[in-house]
Structures are given as C-alpha cells and as structure tokens.
C-alpha cells in the first residue's frame with residue numbers, strides 16, 4: 001500500500017492492474033451501454049439540424065453523470081480497501097466523491113489540447129469499460145507534472161500554471177500513454193498534465209470517471225438552494241445548446257459544475273435510495289456523505305449551513321444575469 005501511495009505522490013498517477021473482477025466490469029458495461037444510448041438520443045433530439053453536433057464536449061467526446069440506482073454505485077467499488085486507503089493518505093484530511101460520472105471518447109475524437117484538469121489538488125479515478133490503447137483513445141499523461149518542478153515535494157497546494165506554461169512544460173517531456181485493460185483502474189492527480197488521444201475505431205471508449213475533492217467541513221448549502229442552482233443549469237442548457245454558441249454552452253457547463261462543487265456532490269437531484277445505501281459499506285457512505293439520501297439518518301451527517309446557502313444563492317443570481325446578457329448579445 002505504501003508503494004502505491006509513494007508512487008502516486010511522486011508521479012501524479014497510479015495504474016492498478018487487474019484489480020477489479022472482470023465479471024463486475026462486464027456488469028457495469030451492460031448497464032452503461034443503454035444509459036449512454038439514451039443520453040445520446042436525448043442530446044441529439046435538442047437540435048433541429050441533424051449532424052450539427054458530434055457530442056457534448058470537445059470533438060466527439062462525452063461526459064455523462066451516472067445514475068444512483070446502478071450496480072456501478074451500489075457495488076461501492078470506488079471505496080474498495082486499497083483505493084480508500086490511498087485516497088485517505090494523499091488527501092491529508094477529509095475528502096468526498098463529488099462527481100460520479102463517465103468519460104467517453106467516441107469514434108472520430110481527436111487529440112485534446114494538452115491540459116491540467118485544474119490548478120487545485122483533486123483525484124480522478126478512472127475505470128475502463130473496454131481495453132484501451134493508442135488506437136481507441138487511451139489517455140496520455142506527463143508523469144511528475146503535478147508537482148511544480150522535478151525536485152519539489154508532493155503537496156496539496158494549488159499551482160498557478162497558465163495554459164501556455166502547461167504546453168511549455170509538456171513539450172520538454174515525453175508523454176506516457178496509459179494502456180489499460182478491463183479490471184484495471186487508474187488514479188490521477190487533477191493537476192497532472194495530460195490529454196485525450198484520438199479514437200480511430202468505430203466503437204465508443206467509455207471510462208467511469210469519479211472525481212474526489214478535498215472537503216474539510218461537514219457543512220454544505222441547503223438542498224433547496226442547490227436544487228435552485230441545478231434548475232437554472234438545466235434551463236441554461238436548454239437555451240444554450242440549440243444556439244450552437246460555444247461560449248454560452250461552456251458558461252452553462254461551468255456553472256453546472258460550480259453548483260455541484262459547492263454541494264460537494266452531484267447526487268442532490270439523483271438521490272440515493274434506501275435499498276442502495278443499505279448495501280453500501282461504511283467507507284463508500286463516507287465518500288458519498290454530501291449526497292441526498294432517502295434514508296434521513298444519512299442526511300443528518302451534513303450541516304446545511306445558512307451562510308453557505310447564501311453564498312451559493314449569490315452565485316446563482318450572478319450567473320443568471322451573465323447568462324441573460326450573453327443571450328442578448330447573440
């Protein structure tokens with residue numbers, strides 16, 4: 001275990017090989033496929049002109065939040081012993097599972113711009129639902145770039161690299177392509193420089209993508225205010241997508257992520273049913289403690305704080321105004 005932790009701290013990622021039973025990954029895939037097909041259908045139905053958009057982000061790439069009533073959540077794989085102890089150690093404090101989602105590189109996707117997912121420390125857990133390599137869009141990483149320089153220590157401090165500096169740093173290094181097989185998982189520091197690669201095949205390449213963020217206090221805004229934010233997000237998407245205006249679509253998506261980050265959970269409008277939470281073990285319930293549960297006792301672990309509700313409310317009002325201005329400028 002200490003090997004995994006020190007590898008992760010040093011290199012900014014860890015590739016766990018043959019860690020999950022293949023049958024479990026197959027079950028995930030059989031549940032995932034119809035959910036994704038439905039998502040694509042709903043997405044394309046928004047547009048009057050067919051073929052106008054390949055996918056919901058970048059070129060032929062998808063992000064999709066996953067439902068709470070699936071074996072993917074119920075299995076609690078994201079908090080299995082080895083993963084949980086690694087997370088506990090690298091966070092140096094409390095953390096929570098904020099995004100329970102998936103990344104799909106679809107046929108025709110291209111090289112992404114080299115990037116960091118953020119300047120702040122957080123951890124992404126990826127589980128490939130099919131084997132992935134250079135042919136179908138495996139992730140390319142630049143090891144060690146989560147630290148500000150090769151001789152600096154691992155810390156949880158944010159860095160301040162700009163988009164241009166990130167490219168300069170990467171160009172001086174050799175990337176590593178993460179060839180992953182079903183049953184593997186990868187952990188990645190969100191500050192690590194990386195990019196998605198093209199999918200040259202005619203098959204989607206889905207990864208489960210779970211994001212853990214630091215969360216020191218067990219306090220969050222009220223469910224009412226969070227739901228108000230999520231309603232606005234839904235409205236923004238409905239208005240923005242048909243315009244085809246990338247700035248507007250990006251604004252809507254960024255706002256959606258902000259509401260979920262404020263909430264420390266994307267499970268407020270996807271509450272977790274009692275028959276699911278009853279099956280989750282203690283560490284999985286810890287990771288999901290900011291979610292909304294049908295089981296009231298589990299909700300009581302978090303204090304719904306008035307001050308935080310007001311702060312989120314302010315963001316909602318501001319975003320609403322900016323969005324309306326952007327719409328008027330079209």
Ligand SMILES: [Fe+2]
Nearest residue numbers: 115116117194
């Ligand atoms: Fe990324």
